[in-house]
Amino acid sequence: MNRAWRLVAVGAVFASLFTVLVLRLWYLQVSTLASALEVAEQQQIRVVAIEAPRGDIYDRTGTVLLAGTVASRRLVIDRKLVPEEREEALINHLAALLGMPASDIRSRFDEAGEGARFPLGEEISESVAVFVLEHIEDFPGIVVEPVPVRVYPQGETAAHVLGYIGAPADEDLERPGITVRDRVGRFGIEKEYDGLLRGTSGRITYRVNAGGQVLGIIDEVVPRAGGTAITNIDFALQEFVERALYDGISLSRRDGKEPVRAAAVVLDPRDGSVLALASVPAFDPSLFSTGRISDEEWARLQETAALNNFAIQGLYPPASAFKVVPYTLALEEEIYPTIEQEQYADRLDPNDPTSFYADGDLKFPNTPLLRDWKVHGLVNIHSSLQVSSDNYYWGIALEVWNRAGLDWSENLLQNWARSMGFGMATGIDLPFEQAGIVPDREWFQYHQINKTGLVRLDGAWSGGDLMNMAIGQGAMVCTPLQLANAYAALVNGGTLWRPRVVAELRDSADRTIFTNVPSVVSLVDIQPETVASLRADLHGVVASDKGTAYAAFRDFGESLSQVGGKTGTAQIRLPYDELVIDQAAVPSWREAELIANLAVLLGESVVEIRAQFEAAGDGATFTLAAQVTEATADFVEERPEDFPGVTVQSIPEVDTAWFVGVAPLDNPQYVVAVVIEEGGSGGKIAAPTARAILQYLMGEEVQAIRGGEDTD
C-alpha cells in the first residue's frame, strides 16, 4: 500500500544511518586502535624545560659580583582551568592586584586565545605572589611560576663589558636548544660567552590531564648550571676610569666645547689583559633583564647611542697619537725627513741625521699648503714626538713616498701600521668590534670607483694622503682599544697581544671549564734601542717643558719619572666663518640693496639670496647658508654701511681629544688610552683625564682634573 511503503522507506533510511554509525565505530575502535592509543599516550605527556641558572660574572679578584641571577616569580594563566563564567571576575581581581587596567588584561587573554597558557607580565613581588597563593580560590587557573632574573648589582659600571640579555635574535635561534622563549646574551660578555654562561637546561616529563594538572613525573633531567666567569676587569679601576671620563667631559664643557661621549681602555701590555674598558654615557643592563624598558629610557639611550661600546666600536682618527708608528718606522728603517731643508742647512745639527728644521708649513704638489699647528723650529726624531711636530712626520711620509718602489714598497707605513694591529679587529672577546681603516692606494681607488663618499672623487692617491695618514688624519681611523693595543705592542718590545676581558670560566664545583689563554697576534721586529727611545720620548711628552702634556702632568707626583704618553687632537671640523643677518636691523628700503651686495660678494644669484630672506620670515635673524672665507669676513666687517644688519660669526673647530699613557716605563704594566669625542685638545682635555687614571694606577694622590695646555 501507498502509505505503508513510505513508512518502510523511512525506516530503511533510519536503519542505514544507524549502520553508518556502527561501521564507523568499528573502524575507529577496532581497526585503528593501536595508532589511537599512541596518540592518546603522547598528549598526556608534558615536557617542561627547566632553565639552568645563568652563570655569574665576577671581577679579576673573583669577589666583586658584576652580574648574577636571582629567583623571581611571575603569574602564569592557564585558561583551560579558568571556568568561563568566572573569567570576568578573575580579570577584575588581577587588575586590582596588579594595578593594571582590566582592559589590558582582557586583551592579553584575547591575544593568547582560548585554552592557552601564558604569562601575565613579567616579575611580580613576593607579597603579590603570597597574596595570590593565599586567595587562590579568587584566582582560578593562576599559577605562580619561578623565573630567574638577571641582575647587575653594579648598575651602569662596566655595563658595556658585561652587556645584557634579551629575546633571541634570528641568528640566536639557529643555535641548538635556543627557543623564542629563551633569553640570550645580546651584548658584551653576556653575548660572547652565552653558550658557557647559560649552561644546559634540564627537563621534567610529566603525565598530565587536559587541564595541565600534573598526575605524576615520568622522567627528570637535572639542568646543569652555567659557568662562572672571572674577568680581568679591576672593578675599582673600572669605577675610577668611568668617573674620570665623566670628569673629563665636564672639563671639556667648562672649556666651551660640546663633548658627546668618552671612552677609555686600560690594558696590561704584558699579556693583553683588559683591566678596564669604559664607554660613557652608559646604561643599566638590568633594564633589559625584565624586558620592561620605558619609552623615555629607550629614547635617551638611543639619543646618546649609549648602548654602543665606543671603546671597541667607536672609530676616530688617532691624530698625533698615531705618530709613534712613523716614529718607529723612521728609527727602524732609518728614514728621516729632508724636505725643504736646503735653506736651513746651517741650523741643522751635523752630527744628528734626524735633525730637522720645522718652519711650520709644507708644500706638496696638488695639495693645499699644509700648516703645522705650531712653528717648532729645530727638532729631531726625539723632540719631534715630544712637541708633536706635524712637519717632521709629513717629512717622513714624503721620504717614504718619494723613494717608494726603489727602496721599499709604497705601503711601508701602512704595513707598519697593520703589523701593530691597525685596520683589523684586535680579536678581543667582546662582540661587535670595529676594525678601523688603514688607507692605501688600493683602498682609495676602491672607494673612489664605488663612490662610497669616503674619499674625494678627483685625483689619485697621493703623497699628500700619505702625509695626512702619518699624522693620523685623513681616512685613517681606529678604535681606542686598537690604539691602546698598538702602544702596548710598541712598549713591550713588539708583542701584539689579543686583548682579553674574560680570564676563565669555572663550573659549580670550581673546576675550570674554559681558560682564555693569552695569545699573540703577531710579533713585530723592533730593536730594543727603538723601544727604549720610544719610552724615553713618551716620558718627554709629559716631563719635558716642551712636551705637549707637560702642563697636564705637572704635580703628578714622585713616580712621574715612570710615566709617559702621547697626546692627539683629531680635527673633526675646521673652524669657519658664516654671515648672520638680523633683518630687524635692516631698514626695509635698504633690503634690496643689501641683497644685491651679498649676491655680488658671494657670487650667487639675487634670486637665491632673496629666497633665503623670505624663507627666514620677516624680521627674523638667520644664518646665510654659506661658509665664507676669512677675507670675505674681513671685507664685510670693514664695510658695515654696505652690509647693514650683517655680522660675522666664527664657528670654532671641533676636535676629538686623545691621550695614550704608559706606566711604569721601566717595565710597562699599564697602557691607558682615553678619548673624549669632540672634547677639544688632547693636551688640554684628554691628558688631564688620563693623568688622573695614571696617578690612580701608580698609587699617587689623585688630583682633581684640570685643564692642560692647548696642544696638538
Add this chain to the structure above:
Amino acid sequence: MAVLGEITLKTRRARSRPDLLLILGVAALSALGLLMIYTVTAPRNEAGGLDPAGDMVRQAFFMATGVVVFSVGSFISDRRWKALSPYAYLATVLLLLVVLTPLGTLRSGAQRWIPLGPIDLQPSEFAKPAMILVLAALLSATEGARVGWARIGQAVALMAVPSALIFVQPDLGTMLTFGFITLVMLFVAGAGVRQIALLLVGALIAVAIAFQMDILKEYQLDRLTGFLNSGEAELTLNYNQTQSQIAIASGGLFGRGLSQGTQTNGAFVPAQRTDFIFTAVAEQLGFAGSALVLALFALVVWRLLMTAAAARDRFGYLLGVGTAAMVVFHVFVNVGMTQRLMPVTGLPLPFMSYGGSFYLAMALGLGMVHSVWLRRSPVPGERFLL
C-alpha cells in the same frame, strides 16, 4: 453478546498497556547517561572541591521531572494534543522571542537561554516537539493520498518562523533538525519525491541568496561560519573533534573500564558531559558498549515507528514518525560529530547528554507519542495504516 463483551474487554486492556520496550529502552539510555555523567564530572568536581556526584544528581532530578512529563504527556489524549497544537506553537514562538530580549542570556556567543532561578530554560529544545505537533496537526488535515503545494507552503511557513528566531540566536543544529523533521513528515504524509527534491533545491538556493545579498549581517555571518568550521573557530572545533576521535578510538573492543579512560579522566574532550557524552561511553565501554547504546536508540526509534504504524489516525501516525525522525537526527548528527563524520553543530545526544531542557523536551515528545500508543486500536481496520 458474551463474545462481544470479551472482545471489548480485551481491546481495552491492549489499548491501555504501556509500551514497555520503549520505556525500557529510554530508561536504560538514561541510566547509562547518568553513569557517564558521573565518570566525566567526578574527577573535575573532586579537584575543584565540589561534590563529585553533583552533576549526576542534578541530571537525575531532571530525569525524575522527565518521568512526570512523560506520564502527563501519555495521559493527555492524542485528540486533545491535536487541539492544543496551535497554542503550543504560539507559546514556543513567544518564548523564542523572549530569549532574544534582554531577559535571555548570552553565553559562548549564542543567546539561547532564559534564566529561571536555579535552572536555565532553553526554549529552542521545546520548539522541537512543538514543531512536530503542529506539523502533524496541519498535515493530518489533508485526507487525500497526496499533499498539495499549498499544504507544503503552509508547512514551510510554519517552520520558517521559529527557524528565523533560532537562526538569530544562533543555533544551526536546531534549524537543521526542523528541516529534517519537516522533510520526513512531508514525505510520509504523501508528498511526491519530486516535491521533496524541489524543496531541497529551494532551500539550497535560499541559503545561497542569503549569502550573496548580504542579508546576513556581519556578526551573524561570523556566528554562522563559526559553526561551519572556518576562521578562528576552526582550531577549537578541530581540537574538540580530534580529542573526541582519540577518546573513541582508545576504547577498543571492550573499553578501558569505568573511570579508567585517560581521555575522560584527563578531561581532554571538551564539553564531554553534554555534546560529547558519547565519547565517554566509547572510551570506557568500548565498541561493545557504544554499539549497545546505538542498539538501544534503534529500539526506541523502532518503537516510535511501530506506534506510527499502529496509530488510529493520520495525526498519530505523523506524530510518531516525526518524533522518530527527531531522535534519529539527533543521534546521527551527535554520534557522527564525535566520530568526525559530521561537523560540530552542538546537538546533544538524547536521554544521555547533561542538560534539563532537552531531556524534558524529549520526554514531552515521547509522552505525546506514547499517548498515541495507548489509544491505538488492536483491530486492523481501525488503524490508519494496514
